[in-house]
Amino acid sequence: MPVEDQIIVPLDVPTEQEAIALVEQLPQVTFWKVGLELFVSTGPGIIRFLKNQQKRVFLDLKFHDIPNTMAGAIRQVSTYGVDLITVHATAGRRALEAVNVAARDGAQQAGYPSPKLIAITLLTSLTSRDLAFDLKVPVELPEYALQMALLAQESSLNGAVCSPQEVAQLRQVCGDDFLLVCPGVRPSWAQADDQKRSMTPSDAIKAGADYLVIGRPITAAPEPVAAWEKICEELAALGV
Numbered sequence: 164m165p166v167e168d169q170i171i172v173p174l175d176v177p178t179e180q181e182a183i184a185l186v187e188q189l190p191q192v193t194f195w196k197v198g199l200e201l202f203v204s205t206g207p208g209i210i211r212f213l214k215n216q217q218k219r220v221f222l223d224l225k226f227h228d229i230p231n232t233m234a235g236a237i238r239q240v241s242t243y244g245v246d247l248i249t250v251h252a253t254a255g256r257r258a259l260e261a262v263n264v265a266a267r268d269g270a271q272q273a274g275y276p277s278p279k280l281i282a283i284t285l286l287t288s289l290t291s292r293d294l295a296f297d298l299k300v301p302v303e304l305p306e307y308a309l310q311m312a313l314l315a316q317e318s319s320l321n322g323a324v325c326s327p328q329e330v331a332q333l334r335q336v337c338g339d340d341f342l343l344v345c346p347g348v349r350p351s352w353a354q355a356d357d358q359k360r361s362m363t364p365s366d367a368i369k370a371g372a373d374y375l376v377i378g379r380p381i382t383a384a385p386e387p388v389a390a391w392e393k394i395c396e397e398l399a400a401l402g403v
């Protein structure tokens with residue numbers, strides 16, 4: 164896969180007009196993410212727009228609820244024809260198993276292939292300290308992320324979302340067929356913002372990420388096209 168196709172850019176903007184302006188400003192981007200802010204504002208209209216532009220779509224609504232409610236929501240969003248959908252691994256085994264079946268049902272009903280379901284292991288904005296002191300999880304952070312990924316894999320999900328700092332271990336344990344998507348990616352020349360467990364795009368790919376989610380270093384850059392090209396050049400230099 165060409166390196167540019169491994170970068171997913173989030174449309175973290177409040178309106179459909181701003182989202183369309185970004186898509187038009189960055190025609191090189193083939194994979195866009197629609198998150199909570201934009202989806203709450205536009206509903207599925209923005210997904211139809213992206214699909215009409217032949218873009219791949221990552222619908223990142225991070226579902227987290229009881230199995231019956233999760234399944235109902237996933238059945239509905241699986242009728243949109245998106246490529247990737249996020250759920251929280253901490254919804255638990257029964258919910259993860261239920262969403263798998265629901266995604267197949269919804270997609271089949273709409274005549275689309277099943278979307279790939281990926282589980283959030285531990286948000287990239289959290290630190291070891293947050294995990295231990297606020298969330299009261301008495302397990303080391305890398306081990307916790309790995310256990311959440313394994314729970315997703317045992318529940319037949321397609322992959323997981325993890326920080327680049329955990330991706331090498333998850334790749335080694337979960338194998339090559341398990342999709343690993345890494346947000347929290349920061350080129351050396353970009354600021355960290357609220358990301359706490361970052362690595363550079365090149366290091367994240369070398370560590371085994373299938374896809375990188377890179378937002379503000381591109382979308383909030385003074386020149387988004389130049390920032391995109393700089394990241395692509397850095398990745399191309401890896402020669403992978």
Ligand SMILES: O=C(O)c1cc(=O)[nH]c(=O)n1[C@@H]1O[C@H](COP(=O)(O)O)[C@@H](O)[C@H]1O
Binds near residue numbers: 358
């Ligand atoms: O599911 C995600 O995409 C996600 C998971 C996670 O643990 N951390 C995380 O930052 N994200 C998303 O990835 C994007 C990162 O954006 P930037 O920090 O601007 O690069 C945002 O849209 C987040 O919602």
